[in-house]
Amino acid sequence: MAVEHFTIADRQWASVRELGRGGFGVVHEVVGPDGERAAVKVVPKTPKSEREHLAADLRDVRNVVPVLEIDETTTSYLLRMPLAETNLRSYLNARGSLPEPEAIAIVHDLATALDDLGRVLVHRDIKPENVLRLAGQWCLTDFGAARLVDASTDAITHKYTATLDYAPPEWWRHEHYEVEGDVYSLGVLAFELLTGTRPFPGPMPEDLRRQHATNAVPELSGVSPALADLIVQMMAKAPVRRPRPRKVLAALDRVTQPHSIPAPGATALQHANLAVTRHRDETQAAEAALAQAWAERLELAAFGLDQLDKIIENLRATILDNADHTKVVGDNLHLWFELSGAQLMFSLVDDVKELQWRKEMPFNVVLTAQIVVNVPAADPTGWSGRSHSLWFCDAVVLGEFAWYETAFVDQSKQTDWCPYASTVCEEVVEALTGELTPIRVAMPFSEVDPAEMTEFVDRWSGFFGTAVTGTLHRPDQPIEHDPTGSWRTS
Structure with missing residues (x-):
């Protein structure tokens, strides 16, 4: 060769x-x-x-x-x-977790580099593979991912950079990335030096994104409270809460001072201070998790509204193609068809901002709508028509959101609409979770796919047509089709 x-x-x-x-x-x-x-x-x-x-x-x-x-x-x-003696990854593979004094010395060397680098570069890829032993010091290398500080907000700085196991929350959110991001990565590395494992194990990129963005730092057992406190601060979710490299150095110097072994009272204070830091970290993690969940729901809602628009547009086209005397009022989120006194109405009921998040629900609901057919005049029993719910939810497979049609009945009384549509109210939650309640699910949860609308459009065109001719009546049986097993219970 x-x-x-x-x-x-x-x-x-x-x-x-x-x-x-x-x-x-x-x-x-x-x-x-x-x-x-x-x-x-x-x-x-x-x-x-x-x-x-x-x-x-x-x-x-x-x-x-x-x-x-x-x-x-x-x-x-x-x-x-220069040719280095070894890199930190090889060193860790041979040694496993390191004694606290040795781990502190390595973090001190790297924090020193960050303190100087912060004026010029953001490294953006701190990990053991990029730390080399050279002339008795642990040194940072591989500045290929680095960007000048003034350019650290450019979109390109997010496109090619970072090793996922060490990337700070702001990298995952495609946000501004400065030296505080390097401090976070150094905190992850410090955790690994002391424990032999990374704080967030993944393994998949989506797992790592969630863990770095929303999980609190795991407990560092067997580590002095002052050092554990520092690492938790370095890994704060919000960049502004992380210490700058100079403060990291000062904190490490205090831990390693010859007289740093505290008296019992000081030890108790350090543990108390660590408890406060951990509580703040857990609070920030919970807030970040809530914010992320909200952002994800907004994205889902936007997709759901787009799908809903296609569903209703298909229904509108079918009705007008077959009954051009139909009067149409409103838009696709609040639409009203009328012909010879019969009405077919559609409306968005709850958007993502209004819908309650109920922990008892067996699945997640992001949007709710209803579709209603009213007969021209109430029949002798007082029946006005029927309404069905359309829920944008993951009723069948966890995380797979689609529009599902269903309906409900109240077995304790006759209602004007039977079956009827409902939002996510307490009584409906009880019906879905098997609680003893007169409210029952009246029809299976059936997906309404904008790409395959034949059954849905034909059913509601039929309901509307028979309402116009006066042949639509209250169902003989409130529960027309057995819904058992059509939604997931966990």
Whole structure:
């Protein structure tokens, strides 16, 4: 196999072995003509790599791996760097969790780098793979994901960057990302150093997004309360609540001072302070979870309204194609058809802002609507017509939202409409959860798919047509079709 050679500043370097690969290039151990050994990173020229960021002037920044020389070919940038002893991932794989003093020393080295870097760069990809042991210090490397501080709000800074296990909540929300995001990632790394595991295990990207955005930091057992308190603060959900790198350094210095072993009273205060910090973290996590759930419901509602518009437009077209004397009033969210005194009405009842979130509900409801047919004159029993519910919900499969048609009856009395539509009220919740109540589900939950409307449109065209001719009557049996098993109970 041919030896790969690199020319950097007119000097030839021969590859000894490949040290690793990442999202921004391949690193080789190389040897020069005089026997000097170094590392060369080969970074392909793409929109992800910019020379000014790969070789930013970091001469005054402590605890970073410097780029000694940079050159380029037609396809790649070539970065020559000192050859490190090891990287932190390999070190952790060999050691597992680390003693507290050693973990503190590593975090201190990296916080020192962040304190200096914060004036120039946001690193954006702090993880053990990007931490190297060099001249007795743990140093940050791989600035391919970094962006100049002034550019940290650009959309491109979110497109290509971050390792999901260490990404801060603001990255998942595509928000402004400054040095506080690096502090969060360092907090995740500190947790891993002390426990041998990451605080949020995923495993899937969606799991990691939810955990970083909405879960409180797990308890750090066996760790001094002052250090645990600091790590929880570093991993605060809100960036403004995280300490800046200089405050992280000051807190670490206090923990490692020779006289830092506190008296019993001070220990009790530190535990109390940690309890307050953890309570705040749990509160922020709960608030973040609620905000995320609300945002997701709004997205679902927008989709549901779009689907509903298609459903009603199909019904409107069928009615007008077959009965052009029909009077139509309103829009697709509040629509009224009338012909010879009979009425077919549709309306959105509860939107996402009005609908109550009921913990007892066996499934999630985002929007409710109703469709009603009124007969021209009440029959002798006082029956006015029938109405059905349309709920945008995940009634059948958890997380799979669609419009479902159903209806209800009250077995304790005759009602003007039978069956009738309902929103998510207490009595209906009881009917869905099997409680003893006179309210019953009168028809199976049936999906109304805008792509397959034949059955739904034919049924309601038929109800409307028979109401016009006076042949629509109260059902002989309130429950016309057995609904058992048509919705999930958990």
